[in-house]
Amino acid sequence: MHLPSICFTFLILHNFKWNRLASQIFGILLIVNALLILFELPFTLTYLYDGFVRHENICPVWILINYSLFILSIILIAWTSIERYLFIYHEQLITRCRILLHYIPIGCFIVYTPLFYISLVLFYPCQQAFSEYSYICGGPCYLFHIVPCVIDWLFNVVLVLLITCVMNIILIVKINLLTQSKIIKYVDRLFNHKILLSMPPKRQRNEKSTLQHQNLSDMENNIHRGINDATATATAGTDKIGKNIKQAENNTKQQIQQGQNELEHSLPSVKENTTDSIKGAKNEVGKALQTGANEINNVGKCVTKGAKEAVDKSSDGMKHATDTVTGKTREFAQGAADKSKKTGNKASHGFSSLRKSIEGIFH
The missing domain is CATH 1.20.1070.10 (Rhodopsin 7-helix transmembrane proteins)
Structure with missing residues (x-):
């Protein structure tokens, strides 16, 4: 550099x-x-x-x-x-x-x-x-x-x-x-x-000055009129606004009253509908319980019938067994008697157990 x-x-x-x-x-x-x-x-x-x-x-x-x-x-x-x-x-x-x-x-x-x-x-x-x-x-x-x-x-x-x-x-x-x-x-x-260019001659100045004074007075009058008109319109507007506010308050009060009346009329109908629905539900529940009880009774009847048939069959078998045993030889009578006692005890024990089971079913 x-x-x-x-x-x-x-x-x-x-x-x-x-x-x-x-x-x-x-x-x-x-x-x-x-x-x-x-x-x-x-x-x-x-x-x-x-x-x-x-x-x-x-x-x-x-x-x-x-x-x-x-x-x-x-x-x-x-x-x-x-x-x-x-x-x-x-x-x-x-x-x-x-x-x-x-x-x-x-x-x-x-x-x-x-x-x-x-x-x-x-x-x-x-x-x-x-x-x-x-x-x-x-x-x-x-x-x-x-x-x-x-x-x-x-x-x-x-x-x-x-x-x-x-x-x-x-x-x-x-x-x-x-x-x-x-x-x-x-x-x-x-x-x-x-300013120099806009200045008129002397004669025109006086005329323009008088015209300017008149214009100023007219402008002042117009301004006062405008102020009065504005105040009048403002007061009228405030009155209209007050009336509209009162009407709106009355309308709102009427609407609130109508709503309250409608609620009062609708409450009893609602209560009736709820009570009817509760009653219908209770009836349906009772019907369901009744049908369940009937079904339980039918089942109990079927069980008793089966038990009776089983008892009858067992008694017939016992009689047939005793007849066959007596038809045998007397030589084996003592042994057959012992056997028949044993079988009788077993049968009585089976019958008692069957009876207990049937009673448990009924209970």
């Missing part, structure tokens, strides 16, 4: 228009910045690349170039703001006294800054202690003394920045006030011009 910046600055300076008095200060600022790029920027780049200063003899030269050119550019910017104000509001004065107000101040600033820093950096009675690992070798030794340091900062930095800020603020405020005053004057001129 070092070489392109140098090329562009020289290109701008080559095509710069030096014949214009108001733009000459900008050309001088470009020259100062070109000197910064050519002589001060290489020291800064080498220090940033290496991280240290190669020799202490370079330190005074670097400090002089840095301080003088940077402070000169700041002072020239402050003087640019002052000259801009003079060229806007006092152009004739600065063009007539351009040697005193333009060339001499710029020449004084160009001579003042290097002489001031040469005297402080090279000839001020203090012991220099440069640091090879600091930017600008840590600065000159006069910065560690109160008087020269305060003078440098107050007159070369603080005062210059204050002048720049104050002059720019004044310029902006005055431009705004001037534009507002021009707008107000232009509006006043237009208004006065329209």
Whole structure:
């Protein structure tokens, strides 16, 4: 970026228009910045690349170039703001006294800054202690003394920045006030011009004045009439609104009364319907219970019939068995009798169990 910046600055300076008095200060600022790029920027780049200063003899030269050119550019910017104000509001004065107000101040600033820093950096009675690992070798030794340091900062930095800020603020405020005053004057001129064009001759003025008074009185009467009509319509509207509200209240009361009557009429019919439905449900339940009881009786009858048939069959079998046993030989009478007793006991036991089962069924 070092070489392109140098090329562009020289290109701008080559095509710069030096014949214009108001733009000459900008050309001088470009020259100062070109000197910064050519002589001060290489020291800064080498220090940033290496991280240290190669020799202490370079330190005074670097400090002089840095301080003088940077402070000169700041002072020239402050003087640019002052000259801009003079060229806007006092152009004739600065063009007539351009040697005193333009060339001499710029020449004084160009001579003042290097002489001031040469005297402080090279000839001020203090012991220099440069640091090879600091930017600008840590600065000159006069910065560690109160008087020269305060003078440098107050007159070369603080005062210059204050002048720049104050002059720019004044310029902006005055431009705004001037534009507002021009707008107000232009509006006043237009208004006065329209009034002059609309002014009639003297004879017509009197007639128009009387007509204007009559028109004003008619307008006042019309306004009073309009106010009265508006109040009348407003009162009529409020009466109508009150009547409508009363009618709405009566209608709502009638509707509420009708609803209550309908509810009172519908309640007994609802009660009758509910009682009828309850009775029907009770009858259906009774019928279902009756049918269940009948079915249970039929089942009991069937069970008793089956039990009787079983008893009859068992008794017939017993008789047949006894007849067959008696028909056998008497030799085996005793054994048959014993067997018949056993079978009789078994039969009686079976009959008793059958009887118990039948009784359990009936129960």
